[in-house]
Amino acid sequence: MKNTCIKIIPFLVVVGLIFSCTGSSTSQESGSDATTDDLKEAGQAFIEDDESVPNVLQIAIGSPDHTTLVAAVQAADLENALVNAGPLMVFAPTNAAFDALPAGTVEDLLKPENKETLATILKHHVTAGNYDKEFLKNFDKLGQADDTNVTVEVKGDDVFIGGAKIIASIKGGNGIVHVVDKVILPEE
Incomplete structure (x- = not known):
C-alpha cells in the first residue's frame, strides 16, 4: 500500500502542474487580461456574432x-x-x-x-x-x-x-x- 501511495503522489503533482501550466498559457496566448468576474458580468448579451440575425x-x-x-x-x-x-x-x-x-x-x-x-x-x-x-x-x-x-x-x-x-x-x-x-x- 505504501508503495502505491508513493507512486501516486508524484503522479498527482505532475498532473497538477500540467493543468496549471495549461490554464496560464491559455490566458496568456489569448492576450486577455479578463478575470473570471469580468466574464460573468458580460454574459451572453455581449457575445458578438456577425452571422446570425x-x-x-x-x-x-x-x-x-x-x-x-x-x-x-x-x-x-x-x-x-x-x-x-x-x-x-x-x-x-x-x-x-x-x-x-x-x-x-x-x-x-x-x-x-x-x-x-x-x-x-x-x-x-x-x-x-x-x-x-x-x-x-x-x-x-x-x-x-x-x-x-x-x-x-x-x-x-x-x-x-x-x-x-x-x-x-x-x-x-x-x-x-x-x-x-x-x-x-x-x-x-
Missing part, C-alpha cells in the same frame, strides 16, 4: 433613436434578459418618447438607487411572443414581463399598446421590436 437588444443598440432605452436597459442590468431565446416582443420607446416624460424623470430613474423601479418599468415593455402588428389586433390585452397586463387598442390601421402607438416593427433573431411613440408606464 440580430437579437432584440442588438437592434436597439444599433438604433440612433433608442439610445435612452439602451442606457436604461444597461442601468437596470437587463441586457442578458433581452438576448434570451425568447421569443420576445419589445415595445421600444424612442428617445422622443422618453423626452416627453416630465423633466428630470429619466435622470432620476437612471440613478442606482432607482434600479428596481426602472427594471419594473422596462419589463412593462416586454411580452412573451413574436407577433406582428396585424396579429396584435386580435388581442384586448397582453401579459407583460412585470406580471401586469397592458391594453391593446386598434384605431383604423394603428395599434396602440398601453396607449403607445406602434410606429414601426423590426424582426429579430429572438423576437420582434415594435417601436412605440410613448413610454408605457404600469398602472398603479
Whole structure:
C-alpha cells in the first residue's frame, strides 16, 4: 500500500502542474487580461456574432433613436434578459418618447438607487411572443414581463399598446421590436 501511495503522489503533482501550466498559457496566448468576474458580468448579451440575425437588444443598440432605452436597459442590468431565446416582443420607446416624460424623470430613474423601479418599468415593455402588428389586433390585452397586463387598442390601421402607438416593427433573431411613440408606464 505504501508503495502505491508513493507512486501516486508524484503522479498527482505532475498532473497538477500540467493543468496549471495549461490554464496560464491559455490566458496568456489569448492576450486577455479578463478575470473570471469580468466574464460573468458580460454574459451572453455581449457575445458578438456577425452571422446570425440580430437579437432584440442588438437592434436597439444599433438604433440612433433608442439610445435612452439602451442606457436604461444597461442601468437596470437587463441586457442578458433581452438576448434570451425568447421569443420576445419589445415595445421600444424612442428617445422622443422618453423626452416627453416630465423633466428630470429619466435622470432620476437612471440613478442606482432607482434600479428596481426602472427594471419594473422596462419589463412593462416586454411580452412573451413574436407577433406582428396585424396579429396584435386580435388581442384586448397582453401579459407583460412585470406580471401586469397592458391594453391593446386598434384605431383604423394603428395599434396602440398601453396607449403607445406602434410606429414601426423590426424582426429579430429572438423576437420582434415594435417601436412605440410613448413610454408605457404600469398602472398603479
